[in-house]
Amino acid sequence: MTTLATNLVSQIATHIREGGLRRGDRLTERKLAEQFRVSRSPVRAAMKQLEEAGVLVAGERSGYQVVDVAAAERISDAPAEVDEDEEVYQRIARDRVRGDLPERMTENEFLRRYDLTKGRLTKLLRRMALEGWIERLPGHGWEFLPVLTSLEAYRDSYRFRQLIEPAALLEPRFELNRPVLEQRREQQRWLVDGAIWTVPDARLFELNSGMHESVIECSGNFFFIDALKRVDRLRRLFDYGQMLDRDIARERCLEHVELLDLVLRGRNREASDFMRRHLAALGPLKASRLGRGHGEKTGETG
Structure with a gap:
């Protein structure tokens, strides 16, 4: 099994635990692949592994059903193996x-x-x-492929996000995707409650950027959605080069929880103002840390 599929075993088990899934709840390759932004092949391998571990059972049609939540909890709580690569x-x-x-x-x-x-x-x-x-x-x-390689370009990416992300919350075709945003809130709460200290840097980036992307996807505006995803791809490696200060990262995750609470209550104008303040504080702080060179600790992964 590939490293990606191995990581997905733990992530799907955590999804079962943090998402409050119960015995009999159904999981499909398509939805999990969309959630974790991977192809179906590693998801299929991970679900097969979870079936062998007694967590899932193949459904009569397609997909799998949860059969043992306790087994999923044991897998998600187990210390992750060190990836030698x-x-x-x-x-x-x-x-x-x-x-x-x-x-x-x-x-x-x-x-x-x-x-x-x-x-x-x-x-x-x-x-x-x-x-x-x-x-x-x-x-x-x-x-x-192109990535952000200069500090000025990185600052520009945050100024751009300050324009599109608050505006997306006020789009006339905004439609709340409650199940997805509730799941994103659970992920952020999971980080705040302790996972922030152990989750790998790459996974933390995925959780936080994925939260922002899930919010903007509710706007229904293809151009906003596509633009943010492109920016996230470009800044990925710039963020990978940092030593994350997990205390600061935890504060950002608390802000994410507060933001999602506003959106889930339908208070989009307040959420838009909150998003603007969140990004306005995040960009300059992170850029100042990056300006001191890679190796300086930073917690800005939002």
């Missing part, structure tokens, strides 16, 4: 942001530069492609 993954990300890598690289160049086996490189490239910052060229080459 995570350090290499972060090194590649840092090298990419610093401009130390060419726009195009062959697999042999990756193997030599990072002292990898072919199997480990394949897993790393698959993950990088899935997260949207590299793509395969014809043959054995790979091309890095």
Whole structure:
């Protein structure tokens, strides 16, 4: 099973626990793939593993049903295994942001530069492609996709978000997706209640950026939705290069809970003002920390 599928086992188990699912509740590959923003293949492998662990059982039609919530809780509470490739993954990300890598690289160049086996490189490239910052060229080459590499561009991304995210909450076609936002609130509450100290950096980025994307998706405005997702892809590696101050990150998650409470109550104008203040404080603070160089602790992942 791939590293991604292994991580999804824990994430789906946590979803069962934090989402309040009960015996008999149904899970489908499609919805889980959309939630975790991955393809169906690793979700399928993870659900098969959960079936073998006694958490799920295959349904009569498609999908699976929850059969043992306690077993899911044991899996989600278990300490995560250390991913031996995570350090290499972060090194590649840092090298990419610093401009130390060419726009195009062959697999042999990756193997030599990072002292990898072919199997480990394949897993790393698959993950990088899935997260949207590299793509395969014809043959054995790979091309890095655009990312934010300058502090000024990073500041600009937050100024742009201050325009579109508050406005999205006031769109005339805004339609509340209550189940999704309630689930996002549970995830943020889970972080606040202690998971913030142990969740990997990449997963924290996904949870926080995913929360903002779920809110903007309610606007029904394709251009707002697409724009935020593009910005998140561009800033991903810039955020990966930071040492996260989890105390500050926890404060941001508390703000996310407050924001979601406003949206779930239908108080969108207040939520819009809150979103503007949240992003206005977040951008300059994070940029100032980034300006001191990578390695400075920051908790800004929203």
